[in-house]
Amino acid sequence: MLLKILSKSDLPDAVERLGQRYRIIAPMLHEGQTVFKELLPGDAPDMEYRTTPLPPKKALLPPREELIQLQSTNGESRLEPVLDVQPAVLLGVHTCDLHAIGLLDKVFTEGVPDQHYINRRRLTKIISLECLEPCSEHSFCKSMGTLAVPESFDLHLTDLGSDYAVEIGSKAGLNLLWKFFTIRDAGDDDYARLNKAMSEKWSRFNYRLDIDATELPGLMSLNYADELWEELGQQCLSCGACNLVCPTCFCFDVQDEIDVDLRSGVRTRVWDSCQLARFALVAGGHNFRIRRGDRLRHRFMRKGKYIQEMYDRPGCVGCGRCAQACPVDIKPLDVFNRLAAGHVNQSEMKKEAIV
């Protein structure tokens, strides 16, 4: 591993220099919470942040995004795709969110490639940030295997107190480092500091899944017909928050809007949620997931099973945002652990029956 050392006091200068060349999206304190936002000159990123309401996914897949503009002049119609052209740096991405971006990369490049996503992804360099403490009481990244950084970063920072250890993940990252940062090579002492920070962090993450994450898809299959779904369906308000804050959700709705002159218009996509009553409404007025319990089950099946099986990556990265956001306290870890406990009870009972 090639390690460089960046003094924390040199970060603001580096950010300012980067800002002259790139749009910088970073965690920033805003009205009492930290959100990912575009930095304006003079803004300082909040590098000590815990978690954010919406994940940094929004820098690559905006919550509302114009896809196509329509213009009609003298009877001739023109459709113009809207593509972002400004290079960007996405700063301060935690490891769970980086894993989620890895999933989105697969989703939007395989099958039908999504030009809007791919284009923006190409233009965006990622500077990630090691998590040394749980970001909230709800996060269970360690159980989901997302507490270790995947390789998809350009630069990766680990807080060493007065410095950051900087790992280089790509050529682009190396270029950024040379052009914009004041760094020094790591000495033996720095490696020791990094090792210490990394070995001490794991024991701080105690909120966890009671089974191994590899068993989750199987557990979900076994519990497709569990009564838990109906029970949770009684409480769920179908507000959609759990999906809208989730870094691995990628469903969107497409809306066309024509101006009153009937000559111009836009096609927009907006993040969608499978918990909303109209999500599964199809032509002819049929709704194939009319019950809230069915919708909740669908969501947890996606998070625990379907995505893992389709994309070979966890469908839930354990960020805890949905647990934080749910107004009626429906929490994924509680759901998984309750199913696991029920399953353990059942197999105990079976064992007893056999004995």
Next chain:
Amino acid sequence: MTHPRAKIAFFDFAGCEGCQLTVLDTLQTHPELLQAVEILEFRESMSEREDGYEIAFIEGSCVWPMDEERLRKIRAQAKIVVALGACAHIAGVNSIRRSMSPEKAAEIVYGREVQNYVTKSARPIDAIIPVDAVLPGCPIDRHEFLRAVSMLLQGTLPQIPSDPVCVECRLDENRCLLLRGQACMGPITRGGCGAICPAFGVGCEGCRGMLADMNFEGLREQFLANGLSLADFERRISMFLSEQTPTLQVRA
């Protein structure tokens, strides 16, 4: 390609005229509207009136006996009737009177001596005539009005969102009031207003009306779990939602 301007008219019943004012203001912010439509009647802004309108936008609730006749006349003439705003859609703020008799309401507002008080309990216009489309809200949302006009010009009925207020609220990263133990009707209320009340730290009052598919009991339970009272919940309901909450109605 030019197309004939759609002939439209505006009518008002019991309401504060805020929705008509929103239309008037939209005509100023979006003057291209006047190339798209021809306004044949609009008492709020002009004294001329002409018959032959195709689309009637109706603001306000039905409260007087003579309102019914007037509504039927409009219906007979218009090809398309659009309910404009909460008063027309769900009897709006006027529906607060729902929880008491007309006599009681008259007494509260005018004192005991009131005479010739013919006002009845407020009703939405679809209690009298069929309505083809609704533009909800108190007042209406100007962008939704523009979209509706565009759709009508394209020959389709205006569509309004059927997602709860929470969706836009979360997309904008507002701090959720319900999560902080405060009252908010967002989860059961139709979105499309940009979650403007929670964006300013005020709980949703439900002015855009209740969704057909929502969890009424679940929200009430959550109010109680948050330490709010049943009275807090009913107060929220009585502002805009009593028309859609049959259990709370004492209709006269």
